[in-house]
Amino acid sequence: EVQLVESGGGLVKPGGSLRLSCAGSGFIFSNAWMNWVRQAPGKGLEWVGRIKSKTTGETTDYAAPVKGRFTISRDDSKNTVYLQMNSLKTEDTAVYYCATGGNFLDYWGQGTLVTVSS
Amino acid sequence: EIVLTQSPDFQSVTPKEKVTITCRASQSIGSNLHWYQQKPDQSPKLLIKDASQSFSGVPSRFSGSGSGTDFALTINSLEAEDAATYYCHQSSDFPRTFGQGTKVEVK
Numbered sequence: 001e002v003q004l005v006e007s008g009g010g011l012v013k014p015g016g017s018l019r020l021s022c023a024g025s026g027f028i029f030s031n032a033w034m035n036w037v038r039q040a041p042g043k044g045l046e047w048v049g050r051i052k053s054k055t056t057g058e059t060t061d062y063a064a065p066v067k068g069r070f071t072i073s074r075d076d077s078k079n080t081v082y083l084q085m086n087s088l089k090t091e092d093t094a095v096y097y098c099a100t101g102g103n104f105l106d107y108w109g110q111g112t113l114v115t116v117s118s
Numbered sequence: 119e120i121v122l123t124q125s126p127d128f129q130s131v132t133p134k135e136k137v138t139i140t141c142r143a144s145q146s147i148g149s150n151l152h153w154y155q156q157k158p159d160q161s162p163k164l165l166i167k168d169a170s171q172s173f174s175g176v177p178s179r180f181s182g183s184g185s186g187t188d189f190a191l192t193i194n195s196l197e198a199e200d201a202a203t204y205y206c207h208q209s210s211d212f213p214r215t216f217g218q219g220t221k222v223e224v225k
Contacts, residue, residue, distance in 0.1 A: 035214075037162075044205065044216060044217075044218050044219045045154075045156075045162065045205055045207075045216040045219070046216065047207075047213055047214040047215065047216065050214075061212050061213070062213075063213045063214075064119075064213065097161055097162070099162075102209075103150060103152070103167075103168075103209035104152040104164055104167040104168065104173075104207070104209065105152070105154070105162075105164060105207070106164050106167075106173065107164075108161040108162055108163070109161060110161055111161055
């Protein structure tokens with residue numbers, strides 16, 4: 001059974017940093033392209049970014065609102081993908097989900113809440 | 119950026135009714151359109167991939183159609199458990215984008 005478990009969320013002040021983790025199991029993690037998607041309270045889904053597998057270049061793509069502030073990385077030895085979030089803004093407050101997939105997003109984690117507030 | 123516009127934003131439907139949600143893309147995206155279901159306080163789940171292919175384990179009452187710029191998700195014979203918000207999502211170009219969501223209420 002595919003499982004994705006996010007962690008690392010919490011309360012952070014504007015301008016601060018936070019690193020989220022997403023641990024995967026039940027599939028060959030090193031082959032998976034991994035995404036981060038967020039959902040602000042009461043709002044819709046917003047794609048944040050994606051990292052390819054190592055064998056396909058491990059390249060990343062980001063949404064415009066987070067480009068230059070957020071960085072996605074992966075450690076296949078730990079079956080984990082990370083989202084490093086710097087220079088956080090109040091508008092980054094959201095539940096952050098990781099999801100597998102290069103095109104469609106076939107499996108999702110349960111999400112971790114990030115609150116940016118002074 | 120490709121904008122996806124769903125219609126309607128909200129629909130209240132009685133059980134066993136047929137529901138159709140549409141998703142229009144601001145430019146042609148081929149069949150790179152996918153549908154998700156999100157129930158309250160849960161993470162989204164993939165229903166339909168590549169416009170019309172059902173994902174594993176999804177009930178047969180869910181189906182997708184369309185290509186290019188116009189797509190639809192159909193729920194035949196709605197059940198109480200189908201109360202949720204439904205999102206379309208395109209993977210034709212970056213950034214990936216989602217529709218604004220359609221909330222389906224079961225009367």
